[in-house]
Amino acid sequence: MTVSGERSRFILDLPDPEAALALAGEAESTLHRLESLTGASLVLRGLQLVITGRSAQLERAAAVVELVRPIWQQGQAVSSVDLQAALGALEAGRGDDHAAMGEQVLARSQTGGLLRPRTLRQKQYVDAMERHDLTFALGPAGTGKTFLAAVLAVRMLTERRVERLVLTRPAVEAGERLGFLPGDLQQKVDPYLRPLYDALHSLLGPEKTATLLEKGVIEVAPLAYMRGRTLSDAFVILDEAQNTTPAQMRMVLTRLGERSRMVVTGDITQVDLPSGQLSGLLEASEVLEGVDGVAVCRLTSSDVVRHPLVQRVVEAYARRDVAPASRHVHR
Known part of the structure; x- marks a missing residue:
């Protein structure tokens, strides 16, 4: 590091x-984003990254670059989410934890991307799924609840730690009932389960997903079809669980058989049940928290890994939801 007046300069040699x-x-957009987050100046000169700024700014920027090293060193694009998560870990004094998280590769997508938890709460969620037979994941849209569960499920299937995957969710959106939708059962169910299919396609590819569905190794079905079954040697994902009733939740939780595990995901701020109906997810996460073998993970807007705007949307609605009721009274 060299110092010139009040400003310092740090040069990092990149491997390739x-x-x-x-x-x-693209167009050095990641470096520009890091500049706005830290106040330092970052310039790429060939295989050298030159960081300049006041001492505190430089140290902050250099520390973030180092924390995301496991990503860029393998040629994987660094996103705004990765930068924000690293910076948040630094500010919370958890830089070492974040560095360790960067080494935790879960799988490789069909496009070659390395799939890993991207925030510390996501890492805690992944660790919880590994260690517990029943895991609840509550959090807003875009926090990776369903996708990370699917990644772990596919990995456990590949490692033969389970024999099949069972993916289910209640079909109550938009007030529609399966019986009124056109087509056979699969056509009726598909619109509700599309997010689960999307996750499988990104991990396995459409052809392999279709083959495993035909063989029954992967089963995708509405929640109503779980009644009366025992799900053994399976990884079960119950998605959109905020739309289950307490009776439905109790029913599906008691389906868990030997050598199986279950992950229940949902967003309690997006309940589509009739007004006044208690969400089975909310009740179960409160009743079962602290029970041996059960983990309850709560993700927040800071764990949103979609477009950066999604995080701001989630936060804006959260502020509205906690605002005094008087704000919404028209006189």
Whole structure:
């Protein structure tokens, strides 16, 4: 590091062009984002990253670059989410935990991307699924609840730790009932289960997903079809569980058989049940928290890994939801 007046300069040598491109981003957009977050100046000169700024700014920027090293060093693009998560870990004094998280690769997507938890709460969620037979994940849209569960489920299937995957969710959106939708059972169910199919396609590819569905290794069905069954040697994902009633939740939780585990995901701020109906997810997460073998993970807007705007949307609605009722009274 060199010092000139009140400003300092730090030069980081990058291993290859792929790492440099992954760190800089398209049109150096990632470097510009890091500049706005830290106040430092970042310039890529060949395979050298030059960081300049006041001492505190430089140290902050250099620390973030180091925390996301496991991503760019493997030629994987660094996103705004990755930068924000690393910066948040630094501010919370948990830089070492974040560094360890960067080494936790869960799988590789069909497009070659390395799939890993991207925030510390996501890492805690993944660790909970590994260690517990029943895991609840509550959080807003975009926090990776369903996708990370699908990643772990596919990995356990590949490692033969389970024999099948069972993916289910209640079909209550938009007030529609299955009996009134056109087509056979599969056609009726597909619109409700599309997010689960999307996750499987990104992990396995459409052809392999279709083959495993035909063989019954992967089963995708509405919640109503779980009644009366015992799900053994299976990884079960109950998605959109905020739309279950307490009776439905109790029914599906008692389906768990030997050598199986279950992950229940949902967003308690997006309940589509009739007004006044208690969400089975809310009740179960409160009743079962602290029970041996059960984990309850709560993700927040800071764990949103979609477009950065999604995080701001979630936060805006959260502020509205906690605002005094008087704000909404028209005189």
